[in-house]
Amino acid sequence: xxxxxxxxxxxxxxxxxxxxxxxxxxxxxxxxxxxxxxxxxxxxxxxxxxxxxxxxxxxxxxxxxxxxxxxxxxxxxxxxxxxxxxxxxxxxxxxxxxxxxxxxxxxxxxxxxxxxxxxxxxxxxxxxxxxxxxxxxxxxxxxxxxxxxxxxxxxxxxxxxxxxxxxxxxxxxxxxxxxxxxxxxxx
Amino acid sequence: xxxxxxxxxxxxxxxxxxxxxxxxxxxxxxxxxxxxxxxxxxxxxxxxxxxxxxxxxxxxxxxxxxxxxxxxxxxxxxxxxxxxxxxxxxxxxxxxxxxxxxxxxxxxxxxxxxxxxxxxxxxxxxxxxxxxxxxxxxxxxxxxxxxxxxxxxxxxxxxxxxxxxxxxxxxxxxxxxxxxxxxxxxxxxxxxxxxxxxxxxxxxxxxxxxxxxxxxxxxxxxxxxxxxxxxxxxxxxxxxxxxxxxxxxxxxxxxxxxxxxxxxxxxxxxxxxxxxxxxxxxxxxxxxx
Numbered sequence: 001x002x003x004x005x006x007x008x009x010x011x012x013x014x015x016x017x018x019x020x021x022x023x024x025x026x027x028x029x030x031x032x033x034x035x036x037x038x039x040x041x042x043x044x045x046x047x048x049x050x051x052x053x054x055x056x057x058x059x060x061x062x063x064x065x066x067x068x069x070x071x072x073x074x075x076x077x078x079x080x081x082x083x084x085x086x087x088x089x090x091x092x093x094x095x096x097x098x099x100x101x102x103x104x105x106x107x108x109x110x111x112x113x114x115x116x117x118x119x120x121x122x123x124x125x126x127x128x129x130x131x132x133x134x135x136x137x138x139x140x141x142x143x144x145x146x147x148x149x150x151x152x153x154x155x156x157x158x159x160x161x162x163x164x165x166x167x168x169x170x171x172x173x174x175x176x177x178x179x180x181x182x183x184x185x186x187x
Numbered sequence: 188x189x190x191x192x193x194x195x196x197x198x199x200x201x202x203x204x205x206x207x208x209x210x211x212x213x214x215x216x217x218x219x220x221x222x223x224x225x226x227x228x229x230x231x232x233x234x235x236x237x238x239x240x241x242x243x244x245x246x247x248x249x250x251x252x253x254x255x256x257x258x259x260x261x262x263x264x265x266x267x268x269x270x271x272x273x274x275x276x277x278x279x280x281x282x283x284x285x286x287x288x289x290x291x292x293x294x295x296x297x298x299x300x301x302x303x304x305x306x307x308x309x310x311x312x313x314x315x316x317x318x319x320x321x322x323x324x325x326x327x328x329x330x331x332x333x334x335x336x337x338x339x340x341x342x343x344x345x346x347x348x349x350x351x352x353x354x355x356x357x358x359x360x361x362x363x364x365x366x367x368x369x370x371x372x373x374x375x376x377x378x379x380x381x382x383x384x385x386x387x388x389x390x391x392x393x394x395x396x397x398x399x400x401x402x403x404x405x406x407x408x409x410x411x412x413x414x415x416x417x418x419x420x421x422x423x424x425x426x427x428x429x430x431x432x433x434x435x436x437x438x439x440x441x442x443x444x445x446x447x448x449x450x451x452x453x454x455x456x457x458x459x460x461x462x463x464x465x466x467x468x469x470x471x472x473x474x475x476x
Contacts, residue, residue: 025253026254027254030347030352031388031398032344033204033341034204034345034349035204035250051325064395
């Protein structure tokens with residue numbers, strides 16, 4: 001159990017039989033009144049965000065959930081296959097479970113697979129990844145000053161916005177949390 | 188006159204919703220308490236004839252950590268002899284304008300603040316109207332407040348904290364006055380209306396900055412309020428706290444007619460520097476202290 005004073009972003013809790021990730025925690029103490037923790041929780045299975053308010057001292061169940069480092073093998077017919085490099089155990093997940101992370105998944109990439117009550121439910125990819133641009137409009141030489149962007153298609157099929165000076169076939173570094181271009185990768 | 192009072196006290200403040208930090212000064216010593224406010228000591232000085240006094244000091248609260256809370260924080264507290272809380276509001280307003288270069292403050296009664304921001308009369312709130320108010324404003328109230336057995340004050344404090352306070356003082360500071368008598372531990376009751384206390388709070392940009400009273404000087408009344416707070420603590424499964432008899436003796440020997448206020452210094456700095464978190468205005472946050 002987690003007590004309210006242990007609440008923080010990133011905690012995994014179970015409410016009404018569902019696992020949630022704590023995405024926000026706000027401590028509220030009205031003048032002479034009872035203190036509260038107002039939290040926002042993201043359903044790890046549903047993706048829905050819910051609000052809950054707990055009075056200080058209340059406890060919430062820990063979710064039976066852990067992370068396992070696994071390698072992405074391949075995707076076939078919308079099913080994504082991963083393997084634990086130590087036990088060689090394989091698991092598969094649907095595209096829905098992978099969510100937006102498909103954008104950054106390259107074969108052999110090592111990701112964290114979330115296991116809830118023995119079942120894989122979602123993945124977390126590294127915060128930064130380097131991917132190749134397979135298509136974009138030609139670059140404009142010397143244009144490093146303007147903040148204008150253009151779309152670029154990556155080897156995974158994802159589209160990200162890059163500065164005008166970036167070219168096709170170049171590798172770029174991306175922040176997977178925001179889905180934004182960071183810089184050109186040194187190759 | 189500037190004064191200094193102890194940080195480590197023999198007795199804690201008695202409040203049903205306030206948990207004090209304790210210290211053990213030596214292996215065989217009695218438990219002592221880090222002050223949650225210098226109020227009892229300052230009133231003992233007032234009772235001894237100090238005249239108007241102020242201090243800037245550290246205060247401590249258990250488990251109060253958040254964007255606007257640090258378990259150790261800085262308080263500005265002062266008392267004006269022969270003043271009532273109305274005059275103290277005026278002075279507080281001057282200080283705030285000086286510190287924050289803000290506009291003049293608005294004054295709004297507790298009841299009017301509820302009517303304005305929650306469409307509820309706080310003195311008429313029922314289980315049904317509380318539930319409706321939560322639903323209308325998509326507030327996820329904890330179950331114990333929704334249940335029939337919840338107390339009016341618990342519901343009012345919840346609405347104040349999550350619905351009304353965030354709306355208060357968007358443009359200019361606002362004083363909320365005429366708090367319910369049931370929410371006044373150390374302040375006088377309005378002589379004309381026993382439902383109201385002579386207590387106010389100050390808010391600016393959706394944040395509570397201070398709490399002031401026309402100070403209760405009746406030792407017997409104070410003792411019975413402590414008893415009530417301790418009873419409420421026990422009902423909530425908390426330990427009752429020992430009563431500071433020196434403080435009550437001080438009141439009995441004669442606390443002068445006075446008004447006093449405590450303000451959170453760190454929060455004023457947050458506003459002055461336009462920072463959203465108390466961590467940004469203290470060199471060592473709780474995690475790194």
